[in-house]
Every structure is written in structure tokens, then in C-alpha cells.
Ligand code: PEP
């Protein structure tokens with residue numbers, strides 16, 4: 001038997017059917033409404049590689065130096081070739097196809113979901129178990145190939161890397177494949193049968209339109225329903241603005257992301273009856289497993305289906321009594337209760353609502369007191385604070401705007417933040433419990449009982465590249481800290497439009513000069529290489545634009561070694577960007593050496609970008625330094641940031657100097673065009689990236705660049721704003737780079753504007 005029907009599978013069959021198969025079998029046998037299906041067993045995979053004789057080659061191909069990324073890619077490719085190139089035995093093919101035809105009612109047109117189900121899923125690091133491949137809406141003609149692709153997913157680069165690193169034998173991991181009738185969900189979501197962090201008897205349901213991936217992958221903010229299990233009452237309903245949904249494209253059968261029709265966007269997804277039916281099912285599952293569950297569900301034609309159930313792992317031992325240090329983030333949806341008084345207001349810099357205890361941090365040595373779930377309250381964050389920022393549930397600062405360190409880093413870490421509150425460090429006190437709203441920019445007294453998610457992510461069923469609209473204009477993402485690379489890559493962005501290296505350099509804890517003096521030149525280059533490599537690897541082969549150092553002197557002055565920095569009246573107009581690099585070629589050349597090393601390592605997706613350029617003379621000097629460092633400027637893509645009116649007005653001569661691209665740094669371009677210091681709160685309301693003068697400079701630069709074949713891009717904060725996106729797409733910009741959390745919205749905005757342009761052109 002090559003396969004087992006879900007009806008016949010039990011939890012104990014884990015080794016034969018893998019974690020996912022075992023869980024679905026267990027639910028089916030408990031009489032719960034699981035879509036019918038079967039599992040191609042792990043033994044079938046094993047027979048396939050052993051009987052065909054590819055096993056020896058397959059495992060031999062894994063014997064590589066896994067630090068060598070080319071070798072790693074080669075090993076993955078070899079495994080894929082061997083598995084995909086070897087025919088399935090005839091009797092296995094016949095058995096799978098026969099089972100498939102009984103699953104659906106539509107013969108060879110039936111749609112099924114095909115998912116890998118690894119037998120090593122319970123290992124501490126799921127990366128051992130491969131890529132967790134998921135294929136939706138598969139029909140007969142593709143089925144066998146998809147099953148083999150699930151087998152091959154056991155040899156993803158990441159899985160090979162981890163198993164080699166940990167010395168875990170490749171031949172000890174097997175893989176099963178679940179094939180299940182596709183549920184064309186009209187609505188779907190997740191349900192926690194008890195409160196995910198306190199364990200209280202409250203059912204939390206998240207629901208959105210269409211297939212469940214949109215909820216699980218975070219593509220949409222779902223409705224949120226809270227049900228008191230003791231009384232059965234629906235205690236809270238939060239209707240979200242549901243912008244997108246995932247549906248099956250009837251023509252191709254593929255899953256596509258579409259906009260939710262206007263009238264349904266703010267419509268409530270679940271009726272009281274549906275909620276009651278879901279809660280009843282949830283209680284049944286919880287009773288069956290005798291522990292609270294995290295359930296994925298779908299509804300079609302009034303029928304509820306359960307797609308997955310797993311225990312909730314985030315409930316704390318102290319249970320419902322726990323009152324401090326616990327964060328309840330709601331991923332950006334409206335709060336269910338906004339009862340607390342607004343204590344302070346600032347700029348909503350990183351979305352999300354979160355409650356926690358205040359930790360006032362005034363000196364670096366106080367960072368230890370920040371524990372998981374606390375809210376850091378500080379004058380302004382510094383690169384040394386990043387580890388504590390990662391632990392924190394939220395961040396509040398007295399100073400800074402939307403482009404400050406606190407705003408950029410918290411957005412990338414996905415930690416809600418309110419910046420520029422003026423006097424938070426004076427008005428709040430340690431241990432005070434507050435709720436911050438990173439969308440509205442408010443800080444309220446007390447904890448808000450928004451009962452959602454401080455939970456491990458539900459199994460990551462995101463396709464490797466998420467479903468995203470196809471656009472002619474590329475949509476990229478900004479990254480400042482290498483730790484955010486994975487999150488950034490998961491957006492499906494077309495590359496990185498700006499990787500700021502100063503966050504890496506400043507986090508060395510001293511000025512570059514001092515670091516080099518104490519640790520040597522090699523160590524400094526190594527640090528840059530390692531930081532950039534993390535991002536370049538994550539995105540490979542998508543391009544990653546890395547910008548050379550651009551930190552103002554006031555940031556260096558705060559670091560050890562900063563004593564010799566000039567004390568500037570206005571650092572924003574001072575000694576920073578390329579002017580500093582050209583003045584200190586010894587330090588600058590280390591950055592160029594890092595690029596050279598990355599190119600030698602094969603990261604040909606890395607592009608160099610130079611900040612605060614004013615004229616072609618500077619570009620020629622940079623090119624000379626490139627050559628002196630052994631980089632041939634003609635062999636790699638590199639370009640400049642257009643951040644001063646001078647560079648916009650002189651773009652023709654910059655193009656003649658050989659740039660491949662020009663990227664608008666609108667944070668600086670705006671401050672220099674309008675004479676509005678971007679760090680000065682007194683004039684913050686006059687900072688307007690959409691000012692006609694700024695747009696005029698951008699528009700004329702794009703026009704000249706189009707004429708001269710130079711690519712254009714934006715990497716300033718304004719690239720995340722829909723009005724700027726509309727303007728740029730209209731003008732014909734090549735790419736737009738947005739913050740991690742804005743990428744999806746920008747993709748849709750770009751698509752919308754492009755479609756309108758096409759329609760206008762044929763009218
Ligand atoms: C800009 O100026 O718009 C930019 C992206 O650079 P930074 O914010 O780092 O100055």
C-alpha cells in the first residue's frame with residue numbers, strides 16, 4: 001500500500017504519515033468534519049529512493065561544505081534533479097491516481113491540496129524537516145509531480161544546511177504527503193479554543209473572506225470574535241477592514257490574491273449561528289485532545305470544515321491570574337476596548353496594539369531590566385538597544401520621527417512603537433501598565449483585554465513566495481537590521497531597495513575608527529560582510545541594494561571613540577554620507593572591500609549605493625576608489641541616492657558618470673528642498689514629501705533617467721505612502737521600496753495604478 005486513507009490514520013502513525021497526516025487522521029477518526037483525503041506514506045518515499053537506486057547519489061550530494069552557498073544551492077538542485085527526474089513506480093502512480101479520483105466528485109478535474117508532512121516535524125528545529133511545501137488547487141495532471149516536489153522539499157537549502165550543521169543524518173528523515181479535497185472556502189480563519197496566553201475559557205476566532213492562507217500569512221487583518229465559553233455569549237466583536245482575500249482563479253485553478261469587493265470589506269464575516277457552531281466544534285476538539293487547541297477552519301455552502309488543529313503552546317503556567325509582563329499584540333487591528341484614558345500622544349511609528357509594563361531606560365546599563373513583554377520607554381533608541389528592543393512588546397520614545405532609529409528598527413522587528421511623545425520618560429513610571437497603539441500613536445492607561453495572539457506562529461503554510469499581484473513596477477523592501485531579513489523576504493518583495501549599513505556599524509558599539517584600532521581591519525570588514533551576507537543570502541537571487549555608511553556626527557559622538565567627532569550645529573547639513581567617506585578613504589575602502597569579498601563569494605545580487613551625492617565629481621572619485629579596491633565598476637550594478645536638489649538637477653551628468661540607478665531618498669530630499677530639519681519636532685508638521693517642489697524634482701529626474709536608460713527607485717519613507725506610489729507609477733519609476741509592513745499595500749496600490757494607466761491608454 002503506497003497510501004493510507006485519513007479515516008484509517010491515528011496519532012500513533014506519526015512515523016508513517018508525518019505530523020500533519022497524523023493530526024488530520026486523528027481528527028477524522030474523532031468524527032470531526034475534515035475534508036476527505038489520503039496520505040502517501042513515508043515508506044512510499046523511502047521505497048522510491050531506494051528501489052530506484054537514487055538514494056546513494058542523493059545522500060552523496062549532501063556531502064558538501066554548507067557554508068559555501070554555491071555548493072548548498074548545487075546540492076538542492078541535484079536532489080531536485082534526481083527526485084523529479086526519476087519516474088514513480090507504475091503501481092504507486094496507479095494507486096495515487098485511483099485514490100485521487102475517489103476524493104473529489106469531479107474526476108480528473110477535482111481540486112486537491114497537496115502538502116508535505118515530515119516525520120521529523122517534532123524535532124526542535126522544524127528546518128530539519130524541509131520546506132513544508134504546500135500546493136493548493138492541484139488537478140490530476142499535476143498531482144504526481146506535486147507529490148514528488150513535496151519529497152524534494154526535504155532537500156531545501158535550509159534543511160540541508162541545518163542537518164549538516166547539526167550532524168543529523170539526511171537518510172534518517174522521511175517525508176509523507178497529504179492529499180486532501182480542496183475546500184473552496186467562502187470564509188475561513190483560525191480559532192483558539194481557550195485564550196492563547198492566559199488559558200481562560202474564552203474562544204477567540206479570527207475570520208476573513210476566502211481561503212485561509214490570507215489569515216495565516218498575515219496578508220489580511222481578520223475580524224476578531226471573542227466568546228465566553230461559560231455563558232456562550234459573544235463578548236466582543238471587532239470588524240476589520242479586510243482589503244484582500246485569496247481565492248481560486250477559475251481559469252487557471254491557481255490561488256490568487258484579489259481585492260475584497262467594496263461592500264464586503266467592512267462587513268462582518270461570521271453570523272452568531274456560525275460562531276456558535278464553530279465554538280461547539282472547538283469544544284469537541286479540545287475535549288478530544290484534552291488540551292486547548294489552535295484550529296484552522298473553513299466554511300463553504302454553510303458547512304464547516306476543520307483543516308488543522310494543534311495544541312496552543314503559549315498558555316503561561318500562571319494562567320489567567322497573570323497580570324504583568326504579558327503582552328497581547330493584535331497585529332494591527334482595532335482594539336476591542338479602548339477604555340483607558342489617553343495619557344500621551346506621539347507618532348504611530350510601527351503598527352500594532354500592545355499592553356505591558358513600562359520600563360524606563362535612560363542608560364544602556366539599564367537594558368537588562370527589560371524582559372520579554374515589557375514596554376521600553378526611552379528618550380531615543382540607539383543601535384545598542386536592539387537586543388532589548390527585540391525582547392520588548394512595545395517601544396515608546398520622547399524624541400524622533402517616522403524615520404528615526406526607533407521607528408525604523410521597531411517596524412522591521414514588527415514591534416509596535418509610538419515615537420516623539422515629548423515627555424514619556426518623565427510622565428510614565430516603571431511598572432505602570434499601559435497600552436500603546438502604534439497606528440494611532442496613543443498611549444493609554446491600563447491593560448486592554450484584546451484577546452489575541454501572543455503565540456507561536458501557526459504552522460507556516462506560506463508559499464515560499466507569497467501570492468502577490470504581478471506588477472510592471474518592481475516593489476522592493478527596506479531593511480536596516482540583518483535580523484529582519486527573513487521577515488522582509490517573506491513579503492515576496494522583488495528585492496531590497498535599501499539596506500542601510502550604519503545600523504550594523506553603529507551596533508559595533510564604537511566608531512568604525514576605534515573598532516578598527518581595537519580589532520583590526522579584517523574584523524571590521526568581516527562584520528560588514530556578515531551583516532550584508534545574511535540579507536543577500538535570504539533574498540538571493542533577488543537584488544539587494546546596499547548603501548554605504550551615512551550616519552550623522554551626532555550619532556557617532558554618542559559612541560566610544562566619538563569624542564573626536566566634530567560638534568556640529570546641524571548634523572543633518574554636516575559631515576555625513578559620501579562627503580565623509582571621500583574625506584576618509586581609508587575607512588570607506590573597508591566598506592568597498594566588503595563588497596569585493598561578497599562578489600568573490602558569489603553574491604552577484606549585491607548592488608552598491610552611495611548616499612548624499614551632489615555631483616558627478618564625487619561619482620568619479622568613488623569609481624576610482626572602487627578600482628583601487630579591485631572592483632570593476634563596469635561589472636557590477638551601482639548607483640546613487642538622489643537626496644539633494646543638486647543631485648536631482650544634475651542627474652544628466654551623474655548618468656554620464658556611469659550610474660546604473662538613481663534612488664530617491666525622500667527623507668533627505670524633502671528636508672533639503674524645504675529647509676525642514678527632519679529631526680526637528682518644531683517643524684515636523686511642515687515636512688511634506690508630497691510638496692510640489694519635491695515632486696517636481698522627482699518627476700524631472702525620472703524623465704531624464706528614462707531618456708538615458710538609468711533605472712529609478714525610491715527608498716525613502718514616502719515610498720510606503722499611497723499618494724507617492726500613485727505619483728511615481730504615473731511618472732514611470734522602475735521600482736518602489738517600502739517598509740516591511742507596507743510592502744503588501746504598496747504592491748496592491750501599484751497594481752491598481754498600473755491597471756488604471758492601461759485602461760486610460762485604451763480609452
Ligand atoms: C532618505 O534620505 O530618504 C533615506 C532613505 O536615507 P536615510 O533615511 O537613511 O537618510
Ligand code: MG
Nearest residue numbers: 643665667668
Ligand atoms: Mg538619506
